[in-house]
Amino acid sequence: xxxxxxxxxxxxxxxxxxxxxxxxxxxxxxxxxxxxxxxxxxxxxxxxxxxxxxxxxxxxxxxxx
Amino acid sequence: xxxxxxxxxxxxxxxxxxxxxxxxxxxxxxxxxxxxxxxxxxxxxxxxxxxxxxxxxxxxxxxxxxxxxxxxxxxxxxxxxxxxxxxxxxxxxxxxxxxxxxxxxxxxxxxxxxxxxxxxxxxxxxxxxxxxxxxxxxxxxxxxxxxxxxxxxxxxxxxxxxxxxxxxxxxxxxxxxxxxxxxxxxxxxxxxxxxxxxxxxxxxxxxxxxxxxxxxxxxxxxxxxxxxxxxxxxxxxxxxxxxxxxxxxxxxxxxxxxxxxxxxxxxxxxxxxxxxxxxxxxxxxxxxxxxxxxxxxxxxxxxxxxxxxxxxxxxxxxxxxxxxxxxxxxxxxxxxxxxxxxxxxxxxxxxxxxxxxxxxxxxxxxxxxxxxxxxxxxxxxxxxxxxxxxxxxxxxxxxxxx
Ligand code: HEM
Ligand code: SF4
Numbered sequence: 001x002x003x004x005x006x007x008x009x010x011x012x013x014x015x016x017x018x019x020x021x022x023x024x025x026x027x028x029x030x031x032x033x034x035x036x037x038x039x040x041x042x043x044x045x046x047x048x049x050x051x052x053x054x055x056x057x058x059x060x061x062x063x064x065x
Numbered sequence: 066x067x068x069x070x071x072x073x074x075x076x077x078x079x080x081x082x083x084x085x086x087x088x089x090x091x092x093x094x095x096x097x098x099x100x101x102x103x104x105x106x107x108x109x110x111x112x113x114x115x116x117x118x119x120x121x122x123x124x125x126x127x128x129x130x131x132x133x134x135x136x137x138x139x140x141x142x143x144x145x146x147x148x149x150x151x152x153x154x155x156x157x158x159x160x161x162x163x164x165x166x167x168x169x170x171x172x173x174x175x176x177x178x179x180x181x182x183x184x185x186x187x188x189x190x191x192x193x194x195x196x197x198x199x200x201x202x203x204x205x206x207x208x209x210x211x212x213x214x215x216x217x218x219x220x221x222x223x224x225x226x227x228x229x230x231x232x233x234x235x236x237x238x239x240x241x242x243x244x245x246x247x248x249x250x251x252x253x254x255x256x257x258x259x260x261x262x263x264x265x266x267x268x269x270x271x272x273x274x275x276x277x278x279x280x281x282x283x284x285x286x287x288x289x290x291x292x293x294x295x296x297x298x299x300x301x302x303x304x305x306x307x308x309x310x311x312x313x314x315x316x317x318x319x320x321x322x323x324x325x326x327x328x329x330x331x332x333x334x335x336x337x338x339x340x341x342x343x344x345x346x347x348x349x350x351x352x353x354x355x356x357x358x359x360x361x362x363x364x365x366x367x368x369x370x371x372x373x374x375x376x377x378x379x380x381x382x383x384x385x386x387x388x389x390x391x392x393x394x395x396x397x398x399x400x401x402x403x404x405x406x407x408x409x410x411x412x413x414x415x416x417x418x419x420x421x422x423x424x425x426x427x428x429x430x431x432x433x434x435x436x437x438x439x440x441x442x443x444x445x446x447x448x449x450x451x452x453x454x455x456x457x458x459x460x461x462x463x464x465x466x467x
Contacts, residue, residue, distance in 0.1 A: 013416055013420065014420070015346075029167065029170040030175065030421070054405055056406045056408055
């Protein structure tokens, strides 16, 4: 599983950072920072999916291999 | 159903400033979504009411056809060609909006806001101590609890005297619940006069570093080397006061109202506190307190309806949050809902700047209440009073502690 984050769509709702701080950090202005480059480790896949399902701006996507 | 049939024909004459709306808004939205998804009323020179998630989202993301110069529907549309509006950034359009917003983002980002947790928790506990010390087994959760929390926290952040809470509430009531009412106050008793005085005191005694409060921060801030104008500083402070109080008060009150009537939900969170973050988002989805407004900046079509430049549009995020096209089982409260892209804090560039603060206050207020007062019910459903206008929540909420 790969995760994609679209900075242009992000409005800083911070749902991702709250639900999965292992997957997203947040910058000084409250915009998300994706922490995972490449494959999402097995144990974080459920959390990655949660961030997708709770981002009000549809800024996060996961792609299955 | 008898109640519904006796109502006026809302498709032509809904009025969100009435008692009827205060008591029945969710049913009215559902009725429209099915029969007339973009409704129009003659109030305030012509006001549109979209109720589907797609339309609400499209308007919130479209700053070409809609301006934020007016966000509270009122008798006189503001001057649509002014770039800043009276309360930046909420009344500003791009590109000025981004500049005004950016200035305020850092103090409201999650990390600085989370630092307020211990203070908030202590204050909520103090309020409960006071409630529990009162005579009898009945308390008012809106008047004695919910309304105080956002007032105290924002006063602390801004550096305004804690004891002035009553004064802000008076202004806010005048501005939000009765559009235009602030203009009828004597000039030296308006919110502007109060804030000018506070700003002058901050300018005379500036604090820096960790002691600086938000007013110090704004007074010292600049945009490309230019200090902010007095109107900008005052407008932003007024916005932070107004935007954060009624809204969060409403969200806390509506959540307590919900738990008072749903013992199974009280038990569910008591048994598994790990669902609390999801429960808070579900309360925000289902009882979203804020309906914003826009003014049409062009003549265009919306959902097949002819919108004209200058028309008001209500932007009911709460109606969008209950759209079955956007949410599974939209009409049910599912405390541990795992997919919840609700728009309680708005969508697009005006996303609530205080959303991290509001979430912190709502979570701690609810946790503390449920922990200290685990069993309770409505003392009398007839005495619950919901607010009229664009911010919806219980203003009187008598609760019997069991
Ligand atoms: C549960 C509580 C709250 C809710 C539901 C809420 C909701 C909203 C919504 C829907 C918007 C979007 C406005 C639009 O699209 O025109 C908004 C904007 C805003 N809110 Fe909140 N709000 C809450 C609490 C707060 C708090 C606590 C503060 C700060 C102290 C705050 C400050 C603001 C500001 C400054 C904006 C304007 C942002 C901009 O225009 O860029 N809000 N809020
Ligand atoms: S939830 Fe979405 S909009 Fe919010 S910070 Fe994360 S990516 Fe951005």
